[in-house]
Amino acid sequence: AQRVTQPEKLLSVFKGAPVELKCNYSYSGSPELFWYVQYSRQRLQLLLRHISRESIKGFTADLNKGETSFHLKKPFAQEEDSAMYYCALRGYSGGSNYKLTFGKGTLLTVNP
Amino acid sequence: KAGVTQTPRYLIKTRGQQVTLSCSPISGHRSVSWYQQTPGQGLQFLFEYFSETQRNKGNFPGRFSGRQFSNSRSEMNVSTLELGDSALYLCASRKGENTEAFFGQGTRLTVV
Numbered sequence: 646a647q648r649v650t651q652p653e654k655l656l657s658v659f660k661g662a663p664v665e666l667k668c669n670y671s672y673s674g675s676p677e678l679f680w681y682v683q684y685s686r687q688r689l690q691l692l693l694r695h696i697s698r699e700s701i702k703g704f705t706a707d708l709n710k711g712e713t714s715f716h717l718k719k720p721f722a723q724e725e726d727s728a729m730y731y732c733a734l735r736g737y738s739g740g741s742n743y744k745l746t747f748g749k750g751t752l753l754t755v756n757p
Numbered sequence: 758k759a760g761v762t763q764t765p766r767y768l769i770k771t772r773g774q775q776v777t778l779s780c781s782p783i784s785g786h787r788s789v790s791w792y793q794q795t796p797g798q799g800l801q802f803l804f805e806y807f808s809e810t811q812r813n814k815g816n817f818p819g820r821f822s823g824r825q826f827s828n829s830r831s832e833m834n835v836s837t838l839e840l841g842d843s844a845l846y847l848c849a850s851r852k853g854e855n856t857e858a859f860f861g862q863g864t865r866l867t868v869v
Contacts, residue, residue, distance in 0.1 A: 688760070689847065689860040731800065744813045745790070745849075745858070747800035 647672050647736045651748035658722050659756050666717040666751045668706075668732030678708055678715040679745070681731040689731070692717075702726070722755045729753075759783065761850050761861035769867045775836040778864045782829050782850030789831040790858065791823060794845040803846075806831055835866075843868045 648671040658664050670676060680692040693701045695708040695715060706717045715732060732748040762781040770776050782789050791803040802815040806825035823833040829850070835842055845865050849858040 688862045691857050691859075694857075733800075744802045744805065744815065745792075745800075746802065747792075749799035 647676075647734055647744075647746040649732050649734050649746050649748035651730075651732055651751050653751045654749070655752050655754070657754045657756060660724055661721050664719050664722040664726070664753065664755075666730050666732075666753065668715045668717065668748060670713050670715065670732075670734050672713075672734060672736045674736055677735045678706070679733045679735070680704070680706055680715075680717050681733055681747075683729040683731070685728070692730070722753075724755045724757055727753055727755045761848055761859050763846075763848050763861035763864050765864060766862065767865045767867075769869060770838050771869055772838055772840060774838050775834060776838060776866060777832050777834045778846055778848075778866070780831045780833075780848030780850070780861060782831070782848075783852075783859055786850035786852050786859075787829055788851045788853070789825055789829065790849045790851075791831070791833050792847040792849070793817075794847055794863070795843075800847070803833065838868045840868050842866065 650669045652667050678695040681689050682692045683689045704717055704719045706715050708715050729750050729752050731750045733745045735745050761783055764779045780789055788807045790805040792800050793803055794800045803817055804811055804823050805813040809825045820836045825831045845863040847863045848861045851858045
């Protein structure tokens with residue numbers, strides 16, 4: 646079974662402060678992890694995926710298989726980072742599989 | 758290029774009725790996935806179609822069904838609507854394996 650847990654429903658920080666959105670997963674195989682973001686009145690969009698190992702908009706996320714975590718981090722939060730963030734997992738069960746399992750999301754608010 | 762288009766954007770139906778939602782993927786994308794988003798359950802996978810074939814299905818009752826046409830457009834149908842079916846239904850398309858999924862803006866279904 647695939648499971649993604651985002652323990653914080655709400656996270657509020659001040660502009661310029663570091664931010665970390667937590668994500669833990671459960672999957673017996675080798676997963677692919679993603680972070681999706683949804684800004685107000687916009688569609689859900691991919692922020693980053695672990696296999697790319699890139700930094701998007703200053704955000705990074707490292708897959709820690711030992712702790713089964715994929716936390717999203719940014720050293721200096723900006724007001725425009727305020728959005729809903731979803732962690733998602735894609736597991737492979739033989740053949741092709743594009744079922745994305747999402748966490749319930751964390752609403753990040755960056756205060757001025 | 759045009760994004761994923763879902764129609765209609767809003768829909769109000771009565772319990773017991775059925776509804777059909779439509780999704781037009783990005784041109785060239787052959788995979789379409791459907792998700793249900795509710796405040797309580799978050800984003801849940803419904804099913805995925807690729808080249809007119811259903812490849813994966815989530816844990817939803819048989820009242821939820823879908824299909825994909827030769828032009829990759831997809832429809833999902835919900836029969837015998839229940840109040841609990843009220844949700845935002847999201848469609849995502851992708852070009853192929855290991856490619857990014859692009860989401861539509863969703864259809865907001867309200868069952869009264």
